[in-house]
Amino acid sequence: MIPLHHILFFSSTLFCIGLFGALSRRHVVGILISVEIMLNAANVNLVAFSRWTGLIPVNAQVFAIFIITLAAAAAAVALAIVLTIYRNRKTIYTNEIDLLKW
Amino acid sequence: MDQLFVHIDQAIIHWAQAVLPDWMAVIVAMKIPIVAIAIFGPVTMMYLTLIERKLLARIQNRFGPNRVGKFGLLQPLADGVKMLTKEDIVPEKADKIAHLLAPILIVIPALLVFAVLPFGRNMIAVDLNIGVLFFLAMSGTTTLFIFTAAWASHNKFSLLGGMRSVAQMISYEIPFVLSVVPVLVVVGSFSTVAIVEAQPGLHWFVFTPWGAVGFFIFFICAVAEVNRTPFDLPEAESELVAGFHTEYSGMKFALFYMAEFMNVFTVSALVATVFLGGWQGPILPSWVWFLLKTYTLILIMMWFRGTFPRLRADQLMGFAWKFLLELTFVNIIVAAIWYEMRSPLNHLTAAAILIVTIIVLFQFNKTEIPKKRIYKYAYAD
Amino acid sequence: MFGIGVLKGMAVTFKNFVESYYKKERLTTIEYPEKRLAEKERFRNFPFLIFDEKPEDPRCVACDICAKECPPQCITIVRAQDAQGKPLKKPATFDIDYSICMNCGVCEEVCPFDAIFMDHEFELAEYGRFEDLNYTIDRLLKPKEHFMKIRPTDATRIEAELKKKENAKKAAAEKAAAAAKAKAEAAKTQASQVPDTKPETKPNEPAQPADPPAEAK
């Protein structure tokens, strides 16, 4: 099987791609997509540790399941917010949503 | 006779080991189920189309395709050739990549799911220990790909069809997934082989009270998941032209068609495996039992198609959210009670609770007929 | 109870399905090329010409009435002429353009000589649209027996009329012959008393194609 650190390299690159996306995307949904990628990177790390080093391997996988469910919840709320922004301001580009109170 | 195909499989492997270098032999050994499924899938799909057209024709007192080949047996080949030669039109403003990708992506889960079905005693391609969950996950992904097909063809009708089909598949996916839970509670494992082994001889789950209700819900949701009548709102010819695959022609449309019929086969195979005891059966060889049960379920689905009108959108949703979902929750609890109560009257209590819930749910969902209104000023007398 | 309507509907379609296998009157479709539905007698498709014995002398006498009457004007007739150019009572060419003909049956009604009738033949697909569908006389001519076969009642009626006309003509001919014979004797008796210089001319037979005695079917 492949050594542990190869998977950690993979998940860290995935995380960095997500980070890059989250900070540099102009489209709000693009940011949400990148956040999802970062969460997945964390999941991969958890599963890798549960398989290689975890004392109680079950815990890591339960953490991963909690992450998935809460990521789903977070995505739902975030997309609802995006919809309301779009409905009020007719734009979903972050650089155009820069006024807090209008 | 029972282990016919297993012996064939062993024979090929022995032959491969004798002739080929050992690592090649292992690859050949791995490839046999893949080749079997790759042939079995499309062939069942082709002949399901023929059986459906013949059966619907007989219901409507007419023959059915009998021109091509002896009894119309070559009709699927003719359809295939027709689909191949048809011109493939891509709408000018369509999203080219997604338009091409959608049909391919829809066929992949339809084929992947064959790997988890137990066709007979130790005749299963891959004995995943999360068999049923893998099946449910794969059928979950088709929703997304149907929507990409709808969005990519840049056409109002297909977008409407796509929205309706996504709404329908999501609302029927929850009862679909949860109605298997009672079986998993009793069997204790996801693997399809374990589920079938837990139903020896004629002790199929469908004969237990929660099993019957579970079978009813699972089968109805399976019909809805495959977008077949009476839940075929997305492809409603009358109002939505052809739903999400309006803008597809030629081989791409054939792929949609193939995915639909393969889903019909695999979904009824899963219903047979989980509730009707897969290949368990008294005399006949195991794979004959499996095919018998699956094909009766498929024929029932086609029978539905010949009988029922299409459900309205709100009835469709109401049925899923206000009736099936509650019934599934109660079914899970009842299965747990039934499993814990070792005493023989567990069947009675389970049946009683379920019947009460069904009656209560029917009362809730009774469409309230408005009382006769009296128009004081309308009448001249 | 709940959901009984659903089961009733299923029962109906199941009955339909099962009975379509053993009840013959349920399956009414006629598989066309192999099994055919007998046409009704008065069914009329494109017209055809009748000849009694030989295709050379059809009943048609090229009187051109049907060509004039035909609403879409799709019949063209050219009268035959003998060696000296004297017109004969026979068509040299008789063309019906099937692509124009609307099979209304007017030609059949107006034909005084019962020479043209509407056929039951409808599988007339051709490759060319202009020259193939323009039927000439040789493709139009069909024996009397064909007409008897496809439209028995009309055929018998028309045969009876023809026979009656023939008998009447024959009777008239005999009466004329008898009268002529009687006049001849009378003339001879007169001649014997008073030699008459005017030569008797036997009333010649009306130039009538000798109609074979049509045997009534």
Next chain:
Amino acid sequence: MEVLTAISKVGIYVIFGVTLLGAMMAVTLRNIFHAALSLALTLIGVAAVFFVLRAEFLGAVQILLYVGGIMILVIFTVMLTTRIGDRTIPTSNHQQWPVLIGALLLLLYFVRMIGKTPWSIKSELAVVSAVQIGKSLVSTFIFPFELTAVILVAILIGTVILAKSDEGEEKS
């Protein structure tokens, strides 16, 4: 036999490559719909990685929840918010390059840190079955489990209120 292990090892790295490619496409593609599709590809790739790490239950749950659930939400939002004939302006804002450098530096730091730390690798690799996960979910993790349930209900209601089209208020 070593040919097979080699093939399976290559297979794993192919899965890694495909997932990373999908992630990069999801982050950089101009057309947001294609970005959402490549996110689906990344999610399926991550599920494949879970299968490779012998965590089948998690892989199936990932596909069921992420691809079957969240992706539909994302695509619905994309569909509801793109106007026909929208002007597609460049996807990334002005701070693209500094962020790229920052991310690369972070990556370098991660890689160095991973390479250096002595991981206490267990002798035999653990395989977690669905039954174990189920049992621990309702035994040791019963509190977070119920808490997630409460959170999900709250979010259900919150999303409906947020996304409810407020024609009602405007008219009144």
